[in-house]
Amino acid sequence: MDAGSALNTGQEFIPIATFLTKSDTRKTERRNIHRPTRPSVKPKSVQVPTCVYCKGEHSSTNCVKIKDHEQRLNILKEKQLCFNCLRSHKVSECRSKFNCMICSRRHHTSLCEEESRKKSTDEPPKTHDAKETQSSVLHSAHNFALGPVLLKTAVSMVTSSCTSTTAIILFDEGSQSSFITERLAQKLQLQPTGSETLCLSGFGDTERRIRRLDTATVYLQTPEVNIPIKVLIVPEISVTLKTYQKRVGHLPYLKRLKLAHPMSEEDNFEIEILVGADHYWDIVQDTIIRGDGPTAIQSRIGYLLSGPLSTENQIQPSPFPVSMLNVMTMHVQEEVNLERFWEVESLGVEQKSVHQGYEEYTKQYQNTGISYENGKYIAKLPWKENHPFLPSNELISRRRTVSVVNRLRKEPELLQKYGEILSEQEKRGFIEKITDVKSSENTKVHYIPHHPVKKDSATTPIRIVYDCSCKSTRDSPTLNECLMKTPPILNDLTAILLRFRYHEFAVSTDIEKAFLNIGLHPDDRDVTRFFWLSDPNNPDSPLQIYRFKSVLFGATCSPFILNATVTKHLALHRCDDTERIQQGLYVDNILTSVPDESTLLDFYTNSRQLFQKASLI
Known part of the structure; x- marks a missing residue:
């Protein structure tokens, strides 16, 4: 000095x-794409990309000319670029394994609203x-x-x-x-x-x-x-x-x-x-x-x-x-406790906001990955970008199916029930037999093992569980590893329970076979193949190849697909009880309450008519 x-x-x-x-350790820090990997590297040695918004020589995330979130979205829509990787394809077809570096949601970092809003504020953050x-x-x-x-x-x-x-x-x-x-x-x-x-x-x-x-x-x-x-x-x-x-x-x-x-x-x-x-x-x-x-x-x-x-x-x-x-x-314990106190006080009254970027990705998937055909919704599987080659798993699936049959031989009633469940699903159009096993070179083919899980139920003593995480070898990928693990947007469970207890008449219902009532796009059906007996009454009969025509329960993306489909249907078909259903929805269950019998009967009628339009009952 x-x-x-x-x-x-x-x-x-x-x-x-x-x-x-x-x-404080409550951080939302993300990596700086211009930061060198070690101190000896100078900033000028970093390769600078071209901004998709202003075509300047800088990263799209660091664009200072076009900062407005809506303006950036409009530019991507005009150029028909992916909202996740900024390349020329649809979001539903994006296979990038990268998420937002700020909130870890499924959109590009430059589209995160945390980046566009002013962060220096005297208000405490909303997360703890x-x-x-x-x-x-x-x-x-x-x-x-x-x-x-x-x-x-x-x-x-x-x-x-x-x-x-x-x-x-x-x-x-x-x-x-x-x-x-x-x-x-x-x-x-x-x-x-x-x-x-x-x-x-x-x-x-x-x-x-x-x-x-x-x-x-x-x-x-x-x-x-x-x-x-x-x-x-x-x-x-x-x-x-x-x-x-x-x-x-x-x-x-x-x-x-x-x-x-x-x-x-x-x-x-x-x-x-x-x-x-x-x-x-x-x-x-x-x-x-x-x-x-x-x-x-x-x-x-x-x-x-x-x-x-x-x-x-x-x-x-x-x-x-x-x-x-x-x-x-x-x-900072006192401030945290005080903020949590007010959050508890507002449960069931103030609607919890969802991150805008994640909502945007969900909307894009609803628009491009979900279609409505012949009174039923058809959904595509959200594949990861550049996912590894998915093996067929045919041998291990065949061996495990034979093992299940041999185990059920000792309990003929369960074996019969197992076959009845699959026969019922085939009659309702949830699965189908494959007569021509040949497939084109560009078609993904994958077989899924399955096994029974016993239940304490007189009508349904077993449930069939499909193992989408099965590995053919130690280093081979699974079906779940090739699909996006995008979590669904769920309502706050505490708020649902509070509204459930609020009025005199409590209502509890669920969507019957919610996953199976959503159709699977034909391009993705061959990755859901599985084996079962050609004659369910004969354990020694040859194995028959089946595949799903609907979304199966067991895939990592199934809850997201279900939530995106139901919320899209509720947005397109409004009625007097739509908001009540939206607030009480949790996966495939609905919990709510109504003040009187007349409202209860109206809710029953309106909800059934609403879900009948989507073939969800």
């Missing part, structure tokens, strides 16, 4: 700086899935000493993926995070890469505020490498600091050293970047030089000066203001 003229002030108490440290930890706030007060005390500051070039500039940096190993001012972030054209939640309070204050700050990555230029530094963007790091340039120029043990903060004629300076302990030791080195004055610590950008200046040459020492740093640690 350089030094200058002495500070003469008549004020009794002058604040010097305020620094922020530590952050992280551990409840402490946050610290580092403040400064003012004391008096016989000489000024220098902090480790430096002047160095910093760069982003767009531009470079000179910045004044404070190195503080007492801070657990690094920070950058909004002014410098705008100058560097930094694009946020995530956000973190901080719990802040002023020095001596009892009030606390929860703030959400953007994160970004800057690069400190050194003679050897460009060092990436992850920073939190704050409006201000500290108030203006005073320099003491003339007081270090005469010190003999510092004359031959290259100082990180070179001497200048400026009397004041403002801290633009604070480097905390998270990156402190990436820059600061081991050599320490002591003398009659501040201590010099070697770093990659020069020697940093820290400590008190000597006052021996002063005729009449005068008091100097000194930064006195105080770490205030507090718990």
